[in-house]
Amino acid sequence: MTKLMAASSFAAPCANAATQPGAFLSQLGAADLRQLKALGERVPHASQDVLFTQGAPAAKCFSVVEGVVCVYRTEHDNRRQITGFALPGDVLEIAAQGYHEVSAAAVGPALVWEIPREKFAQFATHRPYVLNEIVALMAAEIVDAHDKMFSLGRRAAEEKLMVFLTCWRDRLARLGRDVDPLPVPMSRRDIADHLGLTVETVCRTLAKLERRGAIEILPGRIRLLDTESVAAPALA
Amino acid sequence: MTKLMAASSFAAPCANAATQPGAFLSQLGAADLRQLKALGERVPHASQDVLFTQGAPAAKCFSVVEGVVCVYRTEHDNRRQITGFALPGDVLEIAAQGYHEVSAAAVGPALVWEIPREKFAQFATHRPYVLNEIVALMAAEIVDAHDKMFSLGRRAAEEKLMVFLTCWRDRLARLGRDVDPLPVPMSRRDIADHLGLTVETVCRTLAKLERRGAIEILPGRIRLLDTESVAAPALA
DNA sequence: GGCACACATTGATACACATCAATCCGTACG
DNA sequence: CGTACGGATTGATGTGTATCAATGTGTGCC
DSSP states (O other): OHHHHSSOOOSOSOOOOOOSTTTTOTTOOHHHHHHHHHHSEEEEEOTTOEEEOTTSBOOEEEEEEESOEEEEEEOSSSOEEEEEEEOTTOEESTTOOSBOSSEEEESSSEEEEEEEHHHHHHHHHTOHHHHHHHHHHHHHHHHHHHHHHHHHHHOOHHHHHHHHHHHHHHHHHHTTOOOSEEEOOSOHHHHHHHHTOOHHHHHHHHHHHHHTTSEEEETTEEEEOOTTOOOOOOOO | OHHHHSSOOOSOSOOOOOOSTTTTOTTOOHHHHHHHHHHSEEEEEOTTOEEEOTTSBOOEEEEEEESOEEEEEEOSSSOEEEEEEEOTTOEESTTOOSBOSSEEEESSSEEEEEEEHHHHHHHHHTOHHHHHHHHHHHHHHHHHHHHHHHHHHHOOHHHHHHHHHHHHHHHHHHTTOOOSEEEOOSOHHHHHHHHTOOHHHHHHHHHHHHHTTSEEEETTEEEEOOSSOOOOOOOO
């Protein structure tokens, strides 16, 4: 239990680069991992496939193995807020209570490891250390959520975009990906719905940043040139 | 462990009305509770007192016993985003990893139960069910964070305020408080920093809602008259 | 090749909210 | 009792971003 509160990976949600089922639980032994794998299945998803929907019973939990999955919350009207983009190693709905409070969809083709909730619960019952891992994952997720709240409430469009891009780059880099021309697989609409903007504002702001020499826009990619020249505060 | 994933209190973060140390752990027996109480101390805080600061080592965790505590994240400049208001029974930084990622301050005079992190860790070591409780609390906090992200990113000022007020009312009601003239102890600036607005916009929007007959503004309180007449969507 | 369709980009305009600036109010304090 | 002070309110004005509308650009498909 000492580990629960330990000053361990204060850095980022899931720094594990291994792209295999169960990789998110970094403390598991080989035997445990083998058993865990057997409990779930790897499901391939086509682009735009919906993994689960807000309001539906949370029967399974998920871990991204390949690709990108976006998590979002919707309202009766068309409004959508993307709360995050999940990368390989990231876990979704691992502690959902009863019903999904969000939806998730594959941004591109994705491979997802899905495990029935009860099976995972059984697996964890006799392995207390698993709970510690989960607590740490959730703690990181909460910190991340606070960051995003700050961005949504207190940053202007330029800063939102630069912060988003640099964070995205850092996450991909942590997975060992090549990020010099940074891959940006999600659509402008996805970015807009993530940052609380409109598609048009995202386009225009990216164009403005390019004109200023801060970035270079390529098809499906963006090169980050001058990360420092981020916008000054827009709100007092 | 079955309980971890059970479809239990999907409703709200900490529905426990008992305002005493440890009340947030609803599954504890009397003996456990007594021991737990002995590990921490009740600390009275004056209005505006800072409980802990973003960046400082997370040495303790906290539980509000009386009063209101606001949790916020700041930037080098004066920008502040209040991520939530904690009420009696709510827990803060229970799973912080190493350093505080947010700050917290008393909105009014407050009584807070504070416990050193290691002591709580020791307490929980031999009580696996405590971890389950923590996971459930954190899961609720994550759901809540997603709600707030949606509000910050996709609601206009009127809707932000109405949603905020009704949620605040529901939380107080759950604690058994009288909410007909809803107590609003936090300042307009606090509300603004919570909703991603400015003080002036909060004032003006409240005035507009009052003119429309949706609310009635009283000193330190607001009466909710027509909760339904919330604003239509402002963003597509 | 050419059509269709979704996505991206750019422009013109409107508006919600921020900003700047008073004024008002309640409370603390000399 | 007057002064000072922070919070609340209201007004005048500016601007960032949304909205509406059109035009590119690519990609799949017949």
